[in-house]
Amino acid sequence: MTQRIKIAHYNAGNIASVMNALGRLGVRGELATSPEDIKTADKLIFPGVGHAKPAMELLRSKGMDQAIKDFQGPVLGICLGMQLMAESSEEGNMQGMSIFPESIKLFTGRSKIPHMGWNSLHALKGPLFDKIDEGCYVYFVHSYYMPSSELSIAGCDYEGRFTAAIARDNFFGVQFHPEKSGETGMTILKNFIKL
Amino acid sequence: MLTKRIIPCLDIKNGRTVKGVTFGNLQDAGDPVELAAKYSEEGADELCLLDITATLEGRTTFLQVVEEVAAAVSIPFTVGGGISDEKQVELLLSKGADKVSVNTAAIRDPQLITRLSNAFGNQCVVVAIDARHQDGQWQVVSHAGTRPTGILATEWAIEVCERGAGEILLTSFTADGTRRGFSLDITHSVSHSVNIPVIASGGAGKPEHFLDVFTVAKADAALAAGIFHYGVISIREVKAFLKKKNVFVR
Numbered sequence: 001m002t003q004r005i006k007i008a009h010y011n012a013g014n015i016a017s018v019m020n021a022l023g024r025l026g027v028r029g030e031l032a033t034s035p036e037d038i039k040t041a042d043k044l045i046f047p048g049v050g051h052a053k054p055a056m057e058l059l060r061s062k063g064m065d066q067a068i069k070d071f072q073g074p075v076l077g078i079c080l081g082m083q084l085m086a087e088s089s090e091e092g093n094m095q096g097m098s099i100f101p102e103s104i105k106l107f108t109g110r111s112k113i114p115h116m117g118w119n120s121l122h123a124l125k126g127p128l129f130d131k132i133d134e135g136c137y138v139y140f141v142h143s144y145y146m147p148s149s150e151l152s153i154a155g156c157d158y159e160g161r162f163t164a165a166i167a168r169d170n171f172f173g174v175q176f177h178p179e180k181s182g183e184t185g186m187t188i189l190k191n192f193i194k195l
Numbered sequence: 196m197l198t199k200r201i202i203p204c205l206d207i208k209n210g211r212t213v214k215g216v217t218f219g220n221l222q223d224a225g226d227p228v229e230l231a232a233k234y235s236e237e238g239a240d241e242l243c244l245l246d247i248t249a250t251l252e253g254r255t256t257f258l259q260v261v262e263e264v265a266a267a268v269s270i271p272f273t274v275g276g277g278i279s280d281e282k283q284v285e286l287l288l289s290k291g292a293d294k295v296s297v298n299t300a301a302i303r304d305p306q307l308i309t310r311l312s313n314a315f316g317n318q319c320v321v322v323a324i325d326a327r328h329q330d331g332q333w334q335v336v337s338h339a340g341t342r343p344t345g346i347l348a349t350e351w352a353i354e355v356c357e358r359g360a361g362e363i364l365l366t367s368f369t370a371d372g373t374r375r376g377f378s379l380d381i382t383h384s385v386s387h388s389v390n391i392p393v394i395a396s397g398g399a400g401k402p403e404h405f406l407d408v409f410t411v412a413k414a415d416a417a418l419a420a421g422i423f424h425y426g427v428i429s430i431r432e433v434k435a436f437l438k439k440k441n442v443f444v445r
Contacts, residue, residue, distance in 0.1 A: 020266050020291055113391065114361055117199075
């Protein structure tokens with residue numbers, strides 16, 4: 001039986017890119033626009049771009065935050081999606097879904113913001129990075145970051161080490177955009193589909 | 196380590212890639228979807244697609260190109276050309292574009308930058324600044340380089356940054372099409388005046404020019420069109436050269 005991979009659609013995610021990437025892998029992604037939609041998925045991709053606070057409010061207004069928290073299958077939060085799964089964010093004092101016990105911070109220092117472009121991944125752990133080499137490049141675009149922790153499964157350096165990917169139970173989060181990271185990104189998505 | 200980006204730019208007219216010298220003598224440079232896939236394969240870090248038609252039919256064709264490019268490549272791309280409101284941006288993003296660039300409309304209505312940034316996030320708002328060296332100053336020109344605005348390029352860069360731009364695409368109209376190198380002075384000045392990434396454009400002719408724009412002018416990315424389309428040099432060659440010179444590239 002083919003698995004049902006759904007993409008959480010709450011008007012704050014670049015779903016076209018994720019759909020296209022799945023398409024290139026021969027997978028037909030479906031959109032999940034309600035808590036009921038989420039329940040019937042086997043795996044869930046949770047993208048997000050834009051500002052944390054309105055995105056979280058949209059998610060709550062649709063009741064999708066609880067459905068994601070209750071979801072038993074693998075979940076992959078991408079970029080802002082990952083940040084919304086944290087405890088909180090400095091961006092608009094957002095209170096997140098608390099799946100990852102971390103708080104999201106704004107990059108400060110001398111580097112340009114957003115952190116935009118291809119940067120390398122380090123200290124890779126777990127099945128999401130199967131066949132992925134240390135130091136490989138993926139595409140990032142973000143101004144807020146999750147600090148490194150023992151839950152990190154990949155790190156990246158920009159104004160110091162931060163969490164490029166995190167995992168807890170069935171929940172995964174990546175700060176970069178696998179759907180926009182060339183062959184490396186496609187392999188990471190393939191690994192998620194195989195989980 | 197964050198790498199410097201190489202961005203090939205495709206000017207699209209009636210569904211075809213075209214290239215001319217400072218907007219004259221447009222020549223056909225191939226199918227945009229095939230070119231996009233080829234550049235992605237060769238190691239392009241991003242792509243830029245500019246709609247240079249102003250007709251309604253041209254726009255519809257352009258949207259189709261955006262959709263096909265989005266399906267074909269797995270690297271980010273920016274689209275630009277005649278964008279002046281939120282509706283257009285929403286449509287382009289829904290077709291799979293990652294960022295949009297605004298130019299003349301932002302000069303006419305600077306609040307557009309803030310509105311787009313609030314609606315879609317600053318990560319997808321690129322402000323394109325066309326600059327021309329005149330009377331000892333770098334001035335912003337609008338309407339595809341045809342109209343002087345009297346605004347100083349560096350001052351405009353600071354303003355668009357404050358208004359919520361996520362990135363600046365700085366094109367030197369003085370250097371564009373010459374293949375004699377990027378305009379290092381204005382690129383350096385803009386890059387140092389703002390804390391958002393700056394893409395340098397106009398004048399690329401050989402690998403040394405890319406080295407200069409990254410190391411001397413401190414650009415975060417460099418954009419070129421003609422030299423890549425006509426095979427004067429490949430993206431791979433540029434990157435191999437930069438690596439040898441210890442510039443971080445993917």
